[in-house]
Ligand SMILES: Nc1ncnc2c1ncn2[C@@H]1O[C@H](COP(=O)(O)OP(=O)(O)OP(=O)(O)O)[C@@H](O)[C@H]1O
């Protein structure tokens with residue numbers, strides 16, 4: 056499934072990194088502790104989090120994550136969006152909670168390949 | 169090729185510089201990729217560099233990552249001037265953290281950094297002197313494999 060498809064079907068807002076929307080996504084990981092995400096997320100996953108500060112971009116870039124989705128209506132700090140453009144990491148958002156978004160993504164069939 | 173002909177580069181890191189957090193490890197990751205290391209090695213080197221960089225930013229005054237690459241291994245020597253670690257065994261325990269509330273709000277302080285480094289390395293050595301600083305030697309064996 057591509058990120059563009061997920062954005063459309065889950066009605067996500069796109070804040071930055073539109074260039075990466077064609078990217079295929081394989082599963083996801085939800086977490087707000089950076090070292091935990093470093094340890095347990097995998098390449099090409101969707102990262103669901105409420106952390107919006109610029110440090111999330113380094114984590115996503117290091118782990119080759121497909122995109123970051125901010126939950127609970129949180130919007131990325133301007134510096135975060137700027138960094139995301141530079142590293143070409145798509146940033147999305149939803150008003151849903153992490154629990155609800157993960158559930159809906161799972162129901163779409165967004166599972167690990 | 170011996171030690172003397174290794175590829176070497178030093179990356180300084182400043183304590184408290186959260187604005188540049190992750191910059192050095194992203195540079196190291198890109199460099200490792202360009203040098204043709206396998207995806208698996210690049211990933212492990214990137215994770216360990218990130219955790220080492222963050223610990224200097226979070227706990228030390230200043231420090232540096234010294235990267236050296238030979239055909240059969242990648243080594244990162246991390247040295248900082250800072251408080252050092254009183255109880256290494258405790259610090260290595262997953263979940264133990266002295267991160268401040270401000271750091272935790274940013275998502276740091278899971279207490280997993282040192283164990284992430286150790287898990288991703290083939291050889292992990294840590295030494296420290298309280299009141300002076302900490303030194304890590306992190307080695308990844310590549311057996312001459314290239315992507
Ligand atoms: N370079 C260092 N200088 C002084 N103390 C350190 C250093 N590195 C680690 N420590 C101590 O060891 C503890 C555990 O470090 P570790 O990297 O495993 O977790 P953390 O930094 O607290 O959280 P996380 O890395 O998950 O964000 C730290 O909270 C700190 O007390």
Ligand SMILES: [Mg+2]
Nearest residue numbers: 222223281282
């Ligand atoms: Mg740490």
